[in-house]
Structures are given as C-alpha cells and as structure tokens.
Amino acid sequence: MSLPRTVWNTIKSVVIGHSVTAREIATRPITVFYPEEKPEFPTGSRSVPVLKVNEESGYINCTSCGLCERTCPPGCIDIEQAVDPATNKKKPWPHSYTLDLSHCMVCNLCIEACPFDALEMLDVPELATYQVQDLKFNKEQLLDLWKTGKAIRIAEGQPMPSN
C-alpha cells in the first residue's frame, strides 16, 4: 500500500475508533449494583429443584417412584419410601426426600423425568450458605423453599410461562 493511503487509513481508523469509545463514555453504564438493587432474572432461570404441593388436595404430588433419583446425573437426590408400620406395606409417598444442592448441577432432568408433576425449578439464586452441610435439603426444607420462592415449571411438554 502506498504511503499516503496508509496514512489516510490510519487517520480514518483512529478517528472511527475514538468516536466509538467517546460514544461509550457518554452511554450509561449497564452495571447493576447487586446487593442494593436486584437484577431481573430471565424467565426460566434455574437455581434448585423443589417439591411442590398440589393446590387442590394439599398433599405433595410425589409418589416416591424414584425416577428423578435414577435420572439425576450427579446422584444428588435420595428418596426413602414411606412404610406403613402396622401392615409393613409400602405407601405411595416419600418418608424422606433429600436433595444435596452442593452436588446438584441444576440440569432440570429430574423435573423432565417426573411423571406426577411433583417437582418444580426455583429461580431464587441467593442460596449461599457458610456450611456445605446446609446445602443438604430435606423434604420439609424443599417444601418451604417452594412456598417462599417463585417456582416455575419448565418440564417437557409444558409451555414456558410468558411472565
């Protein structure tokens, strides 16, 4: 390339570059000051799968079939089926349902596997604790989480809620 052309190209690109950065200086920053102001989480954000109560019957939908336990890739779900002490027969609800969030990879597969609509994905991200053991949620804690959080069901075959 000839020298005048190089010089011209250099000046042109420098001017264009500086006009871009000048525009950016004048633009408002997109920073969200997190602890003071909460960001809007997009629809379908996932934080923890929780157990859900059937609004009509008032009982949990879980039948302790164990499909979520078997689907879970990291194996963080642990279900113990309820047993009637008198007859020693198995009952269709869980005696204990433990979810270890420290292992959970929030893949949503347990919710897609559940045939009884018993699980929901929570979108509350602030679940940090000081102890790893505190991330092990039992049945009651999972139900509490469901009650407090804004739960969104994004299982297969269900339409995405449109906010």
Place this chain on the structure above:
Amino acid sequence: MNDVLAAVLEAIAVLCYVALNAFVLIWLERKIAGHIQRRVGPLRVGGPGGALQSLADGIKLFSKEDFRPGGRDSLVWWLAPLVSMTPAVMVFIAIPFGQHLIVHDMNIGLIFIASISSFGLLGVFMAGWGSNNKYSLLGAMRAGAQLFSYEIPAILSTIGVVLAAGSLSLETIVAKQSAHWFLFPQILGFIVFYIAVLAETNRTPFDLAEAESELVAGYFTEYSGIRWAMFPFAEYGSLFTGCALATTLFLGGWHGPLFLPGWIWFLIKTYILVFIAMWIRWTLPRVRIDQLMDLGWKFLIPLSLVNILGTGAYIALVR
C-alpha cells in the same frame, strides 16, 4: 543552611505532588476504562466516585510480602525501581507550572528534561536484567528498542519550538507564547511529540514492553508489593511530565484566555492531554514491534525533520 532547607522543602513538595498526581491519574485511568467499557470503575472504597481507591491499593501494596525471586542479580534488581522512579520525579523540577512557579528555571531546561527522562530506560533495563526471567528480559529489550527509537523524534520535534522561541529555557519558551501558542505553526511537531510521549511512557498503542498477553508483565514480572508500585508510579509521573512538556512547548503553558491563575490554566491543559492519552489507551490495540519501529524511524523522524526544515526556512527567509 537555608539553601539546604529550601532544597529539602522543594524536594518534599515535588514528591508530594508526584504521589498525589499518580494516585489521581491511576483512579482516573480506571474510571475512564470503566466508562468506555460501560462499567462504572472503582466506586466502593470511599471518597467521591471511589477516589480513595488508589490510596487503598497503596496501603495494600505496602503491606504485601517482600518477595524476591531466586537467581536474581541482587543489587541491580533492588536498584531498578528506584532508578526508574528517580528521573520521573526529577523531571518535575524543570517544569514551569506558572509564571515563577517553577522549582528551578534552567537556561537548558529542555535538554535537562530530555536527558534526565532518558534515564528511565536504564531502570527498565536493570529490572529486566536483574530479574533473571525471560519475560522480563524480553520486555526490557523491547523497551530498550522502543524508548531509544522514540527519544529521537521526541527531541527533534521540540527543535522547531526552540527555533521559534530562540531559547532552551522553558520559562522563556512559555513567555514567548503570550501572543499566540506554538501549536498552529508547529502542529506537525506537536503531533510527533505527542505520539513520541505516548511511546516513551509505554502507553497502550505502544506498550510492548509490558504486553500482558505476550510477556506476563514485561520487565516488572518479578516485582511485587511496593517495589512493583514504583513502576506504575514512575509511568504515571512521566505521563504527566510528558503532557506537561507538550503544554509548555506547544499549548502556551500558563497562558489562557480568561482571568484564571496561570497554574490553573497549565493544569487544565495538561490534564486534557492526559485524558486524551487515556482515551487513546482504551481505544487502540497494541501495535506489532515492526509496526512500532516503522512508525518511529520511517514516519515520525522524517516528519520531525521536515518540521525543523520548514521552521528553519521560515525563520531564515521571513524574519
């Protein structure tokens, strides 16, 4: 005795100003970088807009472990930060901040600044050699080539001003600009000088000496804590002196159109040039070493020679 006392006080005043200036410039740099990238920059530490961030950084760096690399060349490694910081501070004594507001007005002020600021290269090279690290040495080699190459256009571009003013004393040069600044007859010299100042202070289009993506941190890879802090300290000190020199030589120093004190005009012009340097830093990508050398030797030096020739011809024929 009084002379000694005066010298000590002058040194303390200059050091305080250099330290304060470096703190402000580092904070300003981070704010500008943030806003160019649609962030907000430092904000949480305290002061208006997080202005105390640099102070907090300074305290942190002071309290860090004094880590020394094994296999270093002890004396050279230990002296290098001091050697690179001293000229950056020394240059301040010849800069006229206002009329009679100068530590020492020398009749060879310009030559003094040019020769003293060249010593910065020695510190860089000592750091590169003393660290016994390949990245440090590569960075120092690049810095050597770069600073040596750009010293020449920086000095040649000021000769036009010296010819026009007929003096090497910076106070006289500014006094000669009371009617009109040297910017417009010397626009070529100003452009060459400003680019050369950017290269001499290792600022980003020309920061090959510390190119993070290639050389870790260049010549100060092996430094940490307060020893490391001396290098940015020197860098921002010499950025300020480079811009202050450009103001003195081309932008009329303390002269201004309104009735403000001269030193305010001087600082306004200097900090505008500093802002432009930071703006350039966060806009342009780093050049390659061969492009750097091409720009210096094939473009800036001929341009500054043309400037000297034109100015000389004008003075010889018209005056």
